[in-house]
Amino acid sequence: MSIEVSTPNARPHSTGVDRDAVLKQWLTLRADLPQAPDWVQGVRDRALPLLQEQALPTLRDEDWRFTDLAPLYQVAWQAASPTGLQIGDLPLRTGLEGALQLICVNGFYAPHLSTTDSNLTVQSLTTLEPSLQPYLGQQPQAGDVFASLNTYSLSDVLVLRVPPNQSLEQPIHCLFITVGDLPIMAHPRLLVVAESGSVATLIEDYVSLGTAPVFTNAVSELFVAANATLNHVRLQRQSLDTFHIGKTGVTQAQDSHYRAFNLSWGAQISRHEPEVILQGAQTDTQLDGLTLAVGTQLADTHSAIAFQQPRCTARQLHKCIIDDRARAVFNGKIFVPKVAQETNAGQLSRNLLLSPKARVDTKPQLEIVADNVKCAHGATVSQLDADEVFYLQSRGLDHDSACDLLVNAFATEVIDKVPVPELRPALRQAILAQLHS
Amino acid sequence: MIIENSPVILSVQNLTAAVEGIEIIKGLSLEIKAGEIHAIMGPNGSGKSTFSKVLAGHPDYTVTGGKVLYQGKNLLELEPEERAREGVFLAFQYPLEIPGVSNLDFLRVAYNAKRKHQELEEVDIFDFDDLVHERLEVVKMDPAFLERSVNEGFSGGEKKRNEILQMALLEPTLAILDETDSGLDIDALKIVANGVNQLMRPDNATLMITHYQRLLDYIVPDFIHVMQGGRILTTGGKELALELEAKGYDWLQEGELAEVTA
Numbered sequence: 253m254s255i256e257v258s259t260p261n262a263r264p265h266s267t268g269v270d271r272d273a274v275l276k277q278w279l280t281l282r283a284d285l286p287q288a289p290d291w292v293q294g295v296r297d298r299a300l301p302l303l304q305e306q307a308l309p310t311l312r313d314e315d316w317r318f319t320d321l322a323p324l325y326q327v328a329w330q331a332a333s334p335t336g337l338q339i340g341d342l343p344l345r346t347g348l349e350g351a352l353q354l355i356c357v358n359g360f361y362a363p364h365l366s367t368t369d370s371n372l373t374v375q376s377l378t379t380l381e382p383s384l385q386p387y388l389g390q391q392p393q394a395g396d397v398f399a400s401l402n403t404y405s406l407s408d409v410l411v412l413r414v415p416p417n418q419s420l421e422q423p424i425h426c427l428f429i430t431v432g433d434l435p436i437m438a439h440p441r442l443l444v445v446a447e448s449g450s451v452a453t454l455i456e457d458y459v460s461l462g463t464a465p466v467f468t469n470a471v472s473e474l475f476v477a478a479n480a481t482l483n484h485v486r487l488q489r490q491s492l493d494t495f496h497i498g499k500t501g502v503t504q505a506q507d508s509h510y511r512a513f514n515l516s517w518g519a520q521i522s523r524h525e526p527e528v529i530l531q532g533a534q535t536d537t538q539l540d541g542l543t544l545a546v547g548t549q550l551a552d553t554h555s556a557i558a559f560q561q562p563r564c565t566a567r568q569l570h571k572c573i574i575d576d577r578a579r580a581v582f583n584g585k586i587f588v589p590k591v592a593q594e595t596n597a598g599q600l601s602r603n604l605l606l607s608p609k610a611r612v613d614t615k616p617q618l619e620i621v622a623d624n625v626k627c628a629h630g631a632t633v634s635q636l637d638a639d640e641v642f643y644l645q646s647r648g649l650d651h652d653s654a655c656d657l658l659v660n661a662f663a664t665e666v667i668d669k670v671p672v673p674e675l676r677p678a679l680r681q682a683i684l685a686q687l688h689s
Numbered sequence: 690m691i692i693e694n695s696p697v698i699l700s701v702q703n704l705t706a707a708v709e710g711i712e713i714i715k716g717l718s719l720e721i722k723a724g725e726i727h728a729i730m731g732p733n734g735s736g737k738s739t740f741s742k743v744l745a746g747h748p749d750y751t752v753t754g755g756k757v758l759y760q761g762k763n764l765l766e767l768e769p770e771e772r773a774r775e776g777v778f779l780a781f782q783y784p785l786e787i788p789g790v791s792n793l794d795f796l797r798v799a800y801n802a803k804r805k806h807q808e809l810e811e812v813d814i815f816d817f818d819d820l821v822h823e824r825l826e827v828v829k830m831d832p833a834f835l836e837r838s839v840n841e842g843f844s845g846g847e848k849k850r851n852e853i854l855q856m857a858l859l860e861p862t863l864a865i866l867d868e869t870d871s872g873l874d875i876d877a878l879k880i881v882a883n884g885v886n887q888l889m890r891p892d893n894a895t896l897m898i899t900h901y902q903r904l905l906d907y908i909v910p911d912f913i914h915v916m917q918g919g920r921i922l923t924t925g926g927k928e929l930a931l932e933l934e935a936k937g938y939d940w941l942q943e944g945e946l947a948e949v950t951a
Contacts, residue, residue, distance in 0.1 A: 638748070643785040645769035646745050646778075647795075647855060648802035654770075657798070661789025661838075 269325040271308040278401060279303065281331040281437065285407050292377060292406060295389050299403035306397040318581045318613045319523055319552045324495045329467055332358035332407070332438035335431060351425040351455070358430055359440045360408045371420060372452075373413040380411055387443055391473045391501030391527075399499045402439040402471040409441040414480075417449040423485075423672050425455045428470065430490065431462040442472040446480040448505075453483040453672055458498070458518070460490040468519075470498040474510075478532060481509040483671035486526075489682075490518035492547065498524045506532030506561070510539075513670045515679065516551050517544035517686055523552040530592075533561035540669045541570040544686055545578035545610075552581040559592035559622075568599040571666045573659060574610035575687055582614040586629070588622050595625040603633045604662050606655075606687070656684055690891070691911050692724040696760075698863050698894045699744075704755035705919075706743045712753065713739040715919035721863070721894045728897045728905055730930065731916035732938045737898045738782060740916070741867040744896075745779035746772050759863065773799075774806035776862030776893075780852040780869050787839040792851065795839045796821055800858050824857040828884040846877035853884040864888070866897045870904035882907030902934040 282296070308325065309316040335357055354374060355365040361376035368374050375381065380388075389403050410426060428440040446452055454474075460466050468490060476482045490496050496519035504510050516522055528537055537557060545551040557566050572580040580603065588595050603612040616629040636658050644654035663683055667676050699721040706714040713736045721727050729737050743750045744757065746769035757764040764772060787795070800820075801811040812820065825832060828850040840848050849869055856864055866885065870878055885908050889895060897908060905913070905927065913929040914921045917938070923929070 637785075640785050640787055642747055642769060643781065643787070644795075644799075646773055646781075647799035647859070648770050648773040648806070649798060650768070650770045650802075653798075653802075657790055657795075658787070661787060664789040 269322065271310070271325060274325045275303070275308050275397075275401075278329065278437065279404065281329070282405050284331040284333070285405065288377065288406075291385055296404050296406050298389065299400040302395050302400040303397065303404060306400070308397060315554065315583075318579070319521070319550060321521065324467060324521065327435050327465060327467070329437035330434050331405075332430070332432065332436040334358060334360035334362070351423045353425045353427060354410060354412075355427045355429065356408070356410050356440055358432070358436065359428075359438045361410050369420075369422070371415070371418055372424065373411075373415070375411040375413070377406070377408045380409070384411060384413060384443070384445060387445055387473065387475060389473075391503065391529075396499070398469050398497045399471050399501075402441060402469050402499075405439045406441060407439065409443055411443045412445070412454070414444075414446045414450040414452045416447040416477075418447075419451040420453065423453040423455050423483075425457060427457045427459065428468070430458075430460045430466040430468045430494070432464050432466060433462060435464050435466065437467040437469065440468065440470045442470075444472070444474045444482070446474070446476050446482045448477040449479045450477070451481045453485075455485045455487065455672060455675070457487045458490055458496065460494045460518075465493040465495070466490070467495040468497070470496070472498070472500045474500065474502045476502065476504045476508040476510050478505040479507045480505075482511075484510065484512040485670060485672050485675065486512065486514045486524070488514075488516045488518050488522060488524065490522075492518065492520055492549070494519040496522040496524075498522075500524070500526040502526070502528040504528065504530050504532060504535040504537065507534050508532060509536045511537075511671045512539050513666075514539075514541040514553070515544075516541070516553065517683070519549070519551070521550045523554065525554045525556070527556040527558075528566070529558045530560055530564045530566070533563050535561070535564045537564070537566040538669070539566065539568045540666050542663060542666050542683075543570070543572040543574075543580050543582070544683055545572065545580045546575045546686060546689070547578060548576070549578045550581075551578070554581075554583045554585075556585040556587070557597070558587045559589065559595050559597070562592055563594045564592065565596040566598070569666050569669065570599075570601050571662065572601075572603045572612050572614075573606065573663065573683070573687070574603070574612055575606040577607070577609040579610070580612045582612070583617060584615070584629075585617045586619070586627065588618070588620040588625055588627060590621045592622050593624045595622060595627065597625070597627045599629040601631040602662075603631075604659065605633065605635050606659070656687075659687065660684065690724045692722070692891060695723040695725075695891070697722050697758075698760060699764075699896070700756075700758040702756040702758075704740075704743070704757060705753045706739065707751050707753050708739065708749055713750075713919055714743065716755070717916075717920055719914065719921065721896060723894055724891045725912065726889065726895045726897065726908060726910045728899060728910040728913045728930070729916050729921075730899060730902075730913060730933060733900065735916045736919040737900075737916050738867055741779055741865045741896075741898050744772075744865055745769060745777065770802070773859070774803050776860075778856050778859055778861030778864045780849070780856060780864065780866045782868040782871060784840050784848040784852050786841045786843075788841050790839050791835070792837055792839050793818075793821065793835040796835075796855065796858055799855065803859055821858065824854060827857040827887055828853045829880055830854055845872035846874065846881075849873060849877070849881050850884070853881055853888075857884065857888055860888070860893075862893050864893070864895045866895065868898060868900065870899055870901060878904065879907060902930045905930045
């Protein structure tokens with residue numbers, strides 16, 4: 253057994269690609285960005301030292317040891333630019349007609365495609381009010397190499413502010429489209445400030461159109477103020493020639509509620525890092541997820557929940573369904589320091605392998621220092637039970653329908669937690685459709 | 690009931706079957722006609738449950754010889770679901786729990802799979818709801834069980850009632866009850882037996898597999914077959930059960946020995 257250590261000075265080139273050169277080349281793409289106000293330039297430039305300290309990850313980095321990004325480094329990416337996408341070009345409907353729909357194309361907010369509401373303040377980089385500017389880039393987790401790259405390359409940002417004590421009835425559907433005829437790298441950015449006592453439901457939805465491969469490097473920063481409730485559904489359904497890396501940084505203030513459902517079924521290689529910091533006491537967090545990986549997809553979820561105050565509750569259920577030769581990774585960190593007494597945390601990772609070549613690497617990772625807490629975790633890996641399939645067949649269901657029913661049953665436990673009930677039937681259908689594709 | 694000249698539903702001829710290369714069924718022959726109730730009794734390990742699984746088409750069991758004709762057709766070449774749609778029903782000894790699938794949805798999907806096979810129109814949620822509530826009466830089941838996941842957290846008795854409820858909906862031509870009495874208290878046994886009796890018609894047949902004579906007090910068989918070592922040793926009327934109860938299965942083992950040495 254060997255222990256591998258990675259340091260910034262010894263950068264192995266296991267991929268045969270010079271990653272320093274790759275990162276340098278990516279940084280030059282910023283030259284193509286439109287001019288921005290000084291404060292934006294300041295935000296961008298603060299990311300540079302972080303980028304200079306870090307390297308693009310390889311399998312030798314502990315946090316990336318199952319996720320090989322070599323194919324990402326081999327593409328000659330170009331900077332994304334806003335395109336003249338028209339409303340008729342949008343083929344994607346989710347059953348959310350009537351929802352507020354805010355659309356970003358290649359990371360640029362497209363007001364002409366969006367529908368908004370007077371109860372919600374929607375802004376973008378050029379119109380951002382000074383009081384909200386300090387929020388940008390402030391999530392403590394936003395310092396890793398891909399998030400820093402997003403900040404350094406900041407071209408636009410979709411900003412939502414839910415005013416204090418405002419309850420928004422309709423979900424806010426934020427659709428991030430990446431589209432191009434050439435391989436482009438886009439850095440979508442979302443900033444949500446849910447002010448105290450507000451209630452809102454956010455659907456963050458990533459899709460890709462067009463003919464060329466795309467690399468979507470998304471960062472979302474969500475601030476949930478005291479006593480606010482934010483429901484959050486994140487859908488990653490990009491096409492199968494896409495690379496997707498996403499960071500969701502959430503901070504919760506006292507007595508706030510954050511309920512998230514992260515669905516990942518698109519992209520050839522994807523990585524999502526939902527990270528929640530519980531800065532206030534008595535918060536409530538639900539961080540659920542479903543990963544669907546087929547063909548030769550690789551789908552990685554690295555989550556973290558950091559308790560920093562007493563009497564907080566967090567529940568996490570993450571499921572993976574893996575077919576063919578696909579691979580899924582789940583790593584769930586939970587930190588409970590000394591101060592976080594009376595924490596109540598539960599994490600469960602459940603995985604279903606549908607083919608002998610499918611693979612999952614799952615790792616619950618709890619660091620508990622406080623001594624008066626309730627923390628449970630577990631991980632299971634299973635296949636469809638042949639006896640259950642036979643039982644259903646003996647009642648007249650054919651083999652494939654029996655398997656579908658069982659897969660659907662496996663997904664249902666987590667789909668039933670999706671904080672937007674009207675999305676659930678479409679999600680169930682889409683999962684089976686993906687497995688049959 | 691024994692009906693003269695009624696059609697043969699199941700004809701098993703010199704069947705042999707193995708699991709994981711070990712032969713369990715060693716030359717079994719049996720004929721069941723419409724209207725009849727048959728019981729197979731025998732000690733543990735005699736091959737009774739294996740026989741029921743072979744008839745239902747469980748993939749772990751390999752037929753190595755012999756024939757099984759169901760309504761004149763070769764049953765063994767049908768997939769398990771085709772057998773079910775053609776009217777073969779196995780009530781499981783240990784019904785499986787399927788978390789995440791509502792009992793009501795499961796029953797409807799199963800019912801419609803059969804309707805489709807019969808080229809009948811599938812029933813919608815509302816019509817099915819009416820039908821299933823009517824059939825709940827057969828086993829006196831609480832409608833609350835419809836909303837729960839299939840068998841999940843059900844007691845042994847509730848699981849067996851749920852099996853008979855499925856049978857009441859699917860109206861099989863050949864019902865195979867594998868140890869349906871095991872694990873039931875007397876009240877549950879009466880309810881289950883009463884359900885089975887209600888479903889008997891002159892054009893269908895029932896094959897009960899049981900270790901105990903008790904079930905036969907409530908579902909009275911026309912024929913009893915005693916199974917031992919993968920074969921049927923002897924066949925008799927319902928009075929055979931009493932003899933077995935009095936003498937135990939050892940008596941038959943001695944008989945078998947005598948038969949072989951004679």
